[in-house]
Amino acid sequence: MKKYFAAILILLSLVTHHQYGLAQKPDYEKYGRMAIAVVAAEYPGDEVKEYEYLGREKLSGTNVIDSFRFQVQENQQPFYVIVKVTHDLSSKKLVHLTVESQKR
Template sequence: MKKILSILFAVMILFQSGVIAAEKPDYEKYGQIAIAVVKADYPGEAVTEYQYLGRKKLMNDQVEDGFLFNVTENGKKVDVTVKVRHSLANNKMLNLTVEEITGQ
């Protein structure tokens, strides 16, 4: 019992001292860019949350992260996807596409 408590105490100290820090997901940077783009495309609408759709590996060091937003335009709900293509090697954005999903 003392051994377990000692381990728990050590882990708590590590968390408090910052040795074990929670990392932000690497897609967060591109999620913030996606939010800014959707806010610009749908002004006056509150956009604070999105659903991360996942990552597709493309070629070499390129990947594409997808995001889904639910916004309201003229009183009508609209689903919007944002796809951000970027390089893992230099962490730079290469392409961004915004698309409304229709027929739902």
């Protein structure tokens, strides 16, 4: 009986942990969606092949920069677009956004 109780307890803790992990979203997700919208507006009709979160750079105070890289294909030629989103962690407000094309 103790083995079944322990197994059920472990199973419940795994299910609870799994559900909790699914509920949490990365704090940069909002700005990733914003970056996707900006790239779609800047390159209408061009196919976005890849999307990658490059990471976070801490600035002074509570400001950070989250960087995203997109591979865009224009006329069969792929190139990268880097979107950098500067925002304030405490107020959760956008401070600055830059789009940089790395065409060859």
